[in-house]
Amino acid sequence: MDKIIVHGGHTLAGTVKISGSKNSALPILAATLLTKEPCVIHRVPDLSDVHYMLQILNHLGAEVERASGVVTVKAEKVDTVAPYDVVRKMRASVCVLGPLLGREKEATVSLPGGCVIGDRPIDLHLRGFEALGAAVRVHAGNVKVFAPELVGAKISLKGKFGSTVLGTDNVLMASVLAEGTTVIEDAACEPEVVDLANFLNKMGARIEGAGTPQIVVEGVKELHGAEHEVIPDRIEAGTFLVAGAIAGREVTITRAKYDHLAAVGTALEACGFNLTRSNGAITIRPNGSVGSVDLRTEPYPGFPTDMQAQMCALLATARGDSEVTENIFPQRFMHVSELKRMGAAIELDGATAKIRGVNGLSGAPVMASDLRASAALVLAGLKAEGETEINRVYHIDRGYELIDEKLGSLGAHIERVKV
Ligand code: EPZ
Numbered sequence: 001m002d003k004i005i006v007h008g009g010h011t012l013a014g015t016v017k018i019s020g021s022k023n024s025a026l027p028i029l030a031a032t033l034l035t036k037e038p039c040v041i042h043r044v045p046d047l048s049d050v051h052y053m054l055q056i057l058n059h060l061g062a063e064v065e066r067a068s069g070v071v072t073v074k075a076e077k078v079d080t081v082a083p084y085d086v087v088r089k090m091r092a093s094v095c096v097l098g099p100l101l102g103r104e105k106e107a108t109v110s111l112p113g114g115c116v117i118g119d120r121p122i123d124l125h126l127r128g129f130e131a132l133g134a135a136v137r138v139h140a141g142n143v144k145v146f147a148p149e150l151v152g153a154k155i156s157l158k159g160k161f162g163s164t165v166l167g168t169d170n171v172l173m174a175s176v177l178a179e180g181t182t183v184i185e186d187a188a189c190e191p192e193v194v195d196l197a198n199f200l201n202k203m204g205a206r207i208e209g210a211g212t213p214q215i216v217v218e219g220v221k222e223l224h225g226a227e228h229e230v231i232p233d234r235i236e237a238g239t240f241l242v243a244g245a246i247a248g249r250e251v252t253i254t255r256a257k258y259d260h261l262a263a264v265g266t267a268l269e270a271c272g273f274n275l276t277r278s279n280g281a282i283t284i285r286p287n288g289s290v291g292s293v294d295l296r297t298e299p300y301p302g303f304p305t306d307m308q309a310q311m312c313a314l315l316a317t318a319r320g321d322s323e324v325t326e327n328i329f330p331q332r333f334m335h336v337s338e339l340k341r342m343g344a345a346i347e348l349d350g351a352t353a354k355i356r357g358v359n360g361l362s363g364a365p366v367m368a369s370d371l372r373a374s375a376a377l378v379l380a381g382l383k384a385e386g387e388t389e390i391n392r393v394y395h396i397d398r399g400y401e402l403i404d405e406k407l408g409s410l411g412a413h414i415e416r417v418k419v
Contacts, residue, residue: 001391001392001393001394001419002393002394002397002416002417002418002419003389003390003391003392003393003416003417003419004378004389004390004393004396004404004414004415004416004417005387005388005389005390005414005415005417006363006378006381006382006384006387006388006390006412006413006414007363007386007387007413007414008247008361008363008381008382008383008384008385008386008387008388009383009384009385010247010382010411010412010413011247011248011249011411012243012244012247012248012249012251012382012407012410012411012412013248013249013250013251013410013411014251014252014409014410014411015251015252015253015254015281016240016251016252016253016254016406016409016410017253017254017255018232018233018236018237018240018253018254018255018256019043019045019046019069019232019233019236019401020042020043020044020045020069020229020230020231020232020233021045021191021192021195021230021231021232021233021234021235021236022045022047022049022050022233022235022236022398022399023092023165023190023192023233023235024191024192024195024196024230024231024233025041025044025045025050025053025230026049026050026053026092026095027092027095027166027169027173027192027196028041028195028196028199028228028230029041029044029050029053029054029057029071029073030053030057030095030096030098030099030169030173031099031173031196031199031200031203032057032062032073032075032099033057033060033062033073033075033078033096033099033100033103034099034102034103034173034176034177034200034203034223035075035103035203035222035223035224035225036074036075036076036077037074037224037225038072038073038074038225039072039073039074039203039225039226039227039228040070040071040072040225040226040227040228041070041071041072041073041199041227041228041229041230042069042070042227042228042229042230043069043229043230044066044069044070044071044230045069045230045233045401046068046069046401046402047397047398047399047400047401048394048397048398049090049092049398049399052086052089052090052093053090053092053093054066054071055086056082056083056086056087056093056096057073057075057096059079059082059083059086060075060078060079060080060082060096060100061075061076061077061078061079062074062075062078063075063076074225078100078103078104080100080104080106080107080108081107081108081109082096082100082107082108082109082110084110084141084142087109087110087112088110090398091112091120092166093109093112094109094112094122094125094166094170095166095169095170095173096109097109097125097129097143097145097170097174098125098129098169098170098171098172098173098174099173099174101129101132101134101145101146101147101150101174102150102173102174102175102176102177102178103177105134105146105147105148105149105150106144106145106146106147107144107145107146108142108143108144108145109142109143110141110142110143111138111141111142111143116334116369116370116373117329117331117332117334117370118329118330118331118332122143122167123159124157124158124159124163124164124167125164125166125167125170125171126143126145127155127157128155128157128167128170128171128174128184129145129147129170129171129174131153131154131155132147132150132151132152132153132155132171132174132175132178132182133147133148133149133150133151133153133178134146134147134150134174135147149179150174150175150177150178150179150219151178151179151180152175152178152179152180152181152182152183152217152218152219153182153183154182154183154185155171155182155183155184155185156184156185156186157171157184157185157186157187157188158185158186161327161328161329162188162298162299162327162328163186163187163188163189163213163299164188165188165190165192165193167188168184168187168188168193168215169192169193169196171184172184172193172196172197172200172207172210172215172217173196173200175217175219176200176205176206176207176217176219176220176223177219177220177221177222177223178217178219179219180218180219181216181217181218181219182216182217182219183214183215183216183217184214184215184216184217185213185214186213187209187210187212187213187214187215188299188300189211189212189213189299189300189301190299190300191211191231191234191257191260191300192231193210193211194210194211195230195231196210197210197211197215198210198228199226199228200223202226202227202228203223203224203225203226204220204222204223204224204226205217205220205223206218206219206220231257231260232255232256232257232260234256234257234260234261234264234304235261235304235306235307235372235399236399236400236401237253237256237257237260237261237282238261238264238304238306238307238310239307239310239372239375239379239400240253240406241253241261241264241265241268241275241282241284242264242268242307242310242311242313242314242379243379243382243407243410243412244284244285244410245268245271245273245284245286245290245314246313246314246317246379246380246382246383247379247382247383247412248284248285248286248410249285249286250283250284250285251283251284251410252281252282252283252284253281253282254280254281255280256280256281256282257280258277258282261304261307262301263298263301263302263303263304264303264304264307265282267293267295267303267311268284270291270293271290271291271292271293271314271315271318272286272287272288272289272290272291273285273286273287273290274286274287289318289319290314290315290317290318290319290357291318291319291320292315292318292319292320292321292322292355292357293315293318293322294322294323294324294325295308295311295322295323295324295325296324296325296327297324297325297326297327297328298327298328299328305326305327305328305329305332306372307372308324308326308332308372309332309334309335309370309372309373309375309376310372310375310376310379311324312324312335312336312339312344312346312353312355312376313335313339313376313377313379313380313383314379315355315357316339316342316344316345316346316355316357316358316361316380317344317357317358317359317360317361317383318355318357319357320357321354321355321356321357322354322355322357323352323353323354323355324352324353324355325351325352325353326351326352326353327351330350330351331351332370332372332373333348333353334369334370334373335369335372335373335376335377336348336353338366338367338369338373338377339361339376339377339380341364341366342361342362342363342364342366342377342380342381342384342388343358343360343361343362343384344358344361344380345357345358360383360384360385361380361383361384361385362384362385362386363381363384363385363386363387363388363389364384364388364389365388365389365391366388366389366390366391367390367391367392368390368391368392368393368394368395368396369392369395370395371395371396371398371399371400372399373395374390374392374393374395374396375396375399375400375403377390378390378396378403378407378414381414382407382412382414391419393416404416
């Protein structure tokens, strides 16, 4: 298990290129199961979560080839049982249920366990499959869905915490080959859902309304192969903007889509940073001291839960008090105890982190936990005095392509140590 050591206090400056989106690539790779023809996906990030997804596709019988950021998948025939020993490593594997059900009318996947950010139920996914005519069986830690035929239906994906991103993806992929019209109400509006719908339409699906709470699908008989480039990773982009905020003089990110992370930009401007944009490049510059701000995570286009931990790291040394409320995963505060070990003054009150800005943080050995909490600890280390050692770096490698090399190219003193 590698660890990352950050030597704090060095100013960042320069330009970093944003990779393709993990949360778009994963469902799009799953969607290639919907056709026997080859699909070519560009700008697939080199991440362990992507490797796990490719392993699953391969296990299901698809031919998978990867040449740097381009992945070709040809699923001439598919098995319908996803292997536990790979699925357990990545809960997003659940998004193979929809395409397998759509194409083979059955699928068996081990139930995704919980994870450090909280319970990860899939009741809304299963509600959608049942509405399309599938039966659901949960047995021995597996969920099996099967249907003699799939018939279009009207489905609501509204849950206690709003909609579901992968649930919308799954129901979308199950409905594209169903008989007749499906209307998904309370659909997730995230850009990654739109990217998936665009890819499915290139394959011959007939989807309208992706990106709005109502998606309408006209079922078709079959889908054909397609070529597609994945959108930029808006969370990686936001993470590097926060890096520029925490320790930067002038940091520019390229190949990002600002409107996918406008809520993050607005929050950083509210903290007093100056953001400028020009054709795909976004530059952040400090504009005096870091001001405090109150944030609430919301479904897109609101402030993303996947940026909550990173903002806590920034606000830990802001001038004044901030409140960060987590409305999507109320337990998603694994980063707080580790930030407090670095000197942050944060108290949790239910799903709200109450942050009192301190003058500085001190480096310390800390433990990575979930993907974004781990990134937050790296960001805090950039600011902290002394050395911060982040253990269990595999959490970060799940979702960030070469984060240490990219930060190093901006002037961070950061090293990866093989343990
Ligand atoms: C996706 O997870 C992302 N992962 C997550 O990013 C992201 O945090 C999340 O969406 C919210 O934006 C991928 O796209 C691979 P949800 P997903 O279903 O789809 C509850 C990262 O760091 N819920 O939108 O699994 C659920 O418990 C990851 O890149 C149900 O109650 O999340 C949560 O409270 C972390 N029933 C809320 O809805 C269900 O059937 C939103 O979850 C499904 C979800």
